[in-house]
Amino acid sequence: MTAAPRTRWLGLASLALGLAMIIVDATIVNVAIPSIIEDLGLQLTDAEWVNTVYSLVFAALLVTVGRLGDLYGRKRIYLGGLALFVGASLLCASAPSGTLLIAARALQGIGAACILPSTLSSVNAMFRGRERALAFGIWGSVIGGMAALGPLVGGWLTTDFSWRWAFYINLPIGLVAGTIALLTVPETRDPSAAPGIDLIGIVTSAIGFAALVFGLIEGERYGWWRPTDTFRIGSWEWPFATLSPVPVALALAALFLPTFALYELRRVRANRPVLLDLRLFRYRTFRWGNLAALIVSLGEFGIVFVLPLYLQAVLGYTAFQTGLVLLATAIGAFLGGPAAANLAQRFGARQVIRAGMLFEAVGLLLIVPFLAPDTTGWRLAPALFLYGLGVGLATAQLTSVILAEVPTAQSGQASGTQSTTRQVGAALGIALLGTILAAGLGSGTKSRLIDQLGIPPQQAAALARAAKQSAGQILVQLQTQPGTQPIVQAIEAAFTDAARRTALVAAAFILVGFIASWLIPDIRPERGPTAVSEPATAESRPTG
Structure with missing residues (x-):
């Protein structure tokens, strides 16, 4: 039985809403951390675990939960994930101590791991033909756009209300997403899966x-x-x-x-029974698409981590002002995702992916000359818009291509695998670009303090170490102290050089991903049925 078009698109809306909730939540918490530290009296290490425990649990369970969706129903896993994530959000919002907040964030990570692959595998099962490209376009634009929109929402909630509202806001979103999904999302699973865990x-x-x-x-x-x-x-x-x-x-x-x-x-x-059927990698689109996604994630997520640090430390922007600057990226992503559907129908998904990656790389390269202590958000906005447009084009269609040859019955484990690939790429990108930023900031600060200001090496090393360990945020303190302007200017110059170098490396990663995309077979949306409510039991065998 085929789902009605209106019901199908309402179902997509509920899946996108749940996805948006977990994407925004991750970036909201980054903005809220300083307020959480002050309110709960946390040590820095405890504050870091508020984010770290979420990332660890999330990454650890994506493959597992994706396969459980194949076995027991993707809708069931999605609704369970929503309930757990919303319940954990309430625990976070009411947490009286850092220990309870960290425990609740771990529960949020489990809920998020249930939601992400379930949304992706459900979209893959619900849509076929030309509508599939548009559905994935919407899904991909939510990923890219909400990641950039999160700091704006977080800055507003934290500044005008309380950090606790960064978690309370998940309650109405989760209830709406769950109610619509309950009524409109069809249950899909792998009917041929062997029993057992x-x-x-x-x-x-x-x-x-x-x-x-x-x-x-x-x-x-x-x-x-x-x-x-x-x-x-x-x-x-x-x-x-x-x-x-x-x-x-x-x-x-x-x-x-x-x-x-x-x-x-x-x-x-x-x-x-297996958790992950590694024969999926015999599909060329799945194999080479995951490779391209891994490489591109190195640059995409790393620069999203670095740029807010620069805006707040060097330009002195508040969290809300930083969010306004990144809004240009969100607008580009929201426009690029849906537009990718028509472009993929006309030119092929592979061409759209390449165009998106080129837009991302060019956007990052255009950012470089505008990174300066006297720059403004308006100067950065056009390049960020172009970058976001590329994210919207590439993310949506790359995800669609990765799953194009995978039998619908195996969508869950395939979705969990590609989500894990992106998560590992993001972590590796943050590690590499963060290391490049920190090394450039530390060495650049030390050399400028010694060579230009004549500060004794020991004192210069201490200041450079403080700048490096704080990711440049020591500037916020120094700018309020009299007589520190030369030191501030030296650190700002070092941060600017390091940020430019980081943006260039991020662009290089994306260009390598662009090269890897040439290995992906050309896939065009088929003109067959537009939706299925239950996957067929007959499946084609992988081909190398």
Whole structure:
């Protein structure tokens, strides 16, 4: 039975609303952290875990939850994820202490891991033909646009109300999304899936991906080999004085992820239930699309992390003003996603992906000359709009292409895999670009203080270290102190050079992704049925 067109599009709206909620929430919390620290009296390490625990749980469970959707129903997993995310948001909003807030954020991570692959696999199952490209266009524009819109919403809520409203706002959004989904989203699953749960696959993948993301995110802070800061979880402290927890985490990832892959291959050969059927990588669109997505994510998410730091430290923008500047990116993404559907129908999805990546890279390159201590948000806005337009074009159609050859019944595990690929790429991009930014900021500050101002090396090194460890936010304090203007100008110049270098590297990553996109087969939307309410049981076999 085919879903009615109006019901189908209302269902897409509910899925997009749930997706928007988890994307905005992640960026809202980044803006709200300073207020959370002040209100709850958190230590810096506790405040960092408010974000870190969410990312770790989210990345660890994407593949698992995607497969559970195939087995037990994607709509069921989506609604369960909404309920858990909203309930956890209420716990976050009412948290009286940092410990309870961190625990609630972990629950939010589980809910978000249920929502993201379920929305993607449901869209893949609900739409066919020409409408599929438009549906994925809307889905992709929500990803790109809401990531840029989050800081604006977060700045407004935190400034005019309270950081707690960054979590309370999820209640009405989740209720509306859940109600519409309950009435309009069809239940889809893999009818041919063998019963049983791959527990070893769940454990090895969760440990492996969590360890990998932790190592990439925290490498700059805790040291890639020797400890540069004390790692704590509550009252427990890392016991080794000469070894950072980061290489241990990366070693665990290097152990558990290959173990997971080999174990899954063994179960496939034995015709036993698997968490991830690695034969999916025999589909060319799935294999090369995931590679391109991984590479592009290095640049996309890294620059989103770096640019707000520059705007607030060097230009002195508030969180709300920073959000207004990034609004140009959101507008571009919201326009690019739906437009990609018609362009893909006319020119092919691969051409649209390439055009989007080129727009992203050119937008980043255009940002570089405008990064200066005397710049304004208006000067950056056109380049950010072009960048956002590219994100909208590329994200939507790249996701569509990745799933184009995957049988609908396996949409859940395929969606979880591509979401994990992007999450790992984002973590790696933040790690690499964050390291480039920090290294350039530290060395540039030290050399300018010594060579231009004649400050003694020891004092210059201390100031450079403070600038590096605070990601330039020490400027906010120095700008209020008399007699520090020369030092401020030196740090601003170092930050500007480092930010420009970071933008160039981000553009280079995206261009490498552009090159990788040439390996993707050309896919055009088929002119067959436009929707299905239940996937067919007959599936084609992968071809290399």
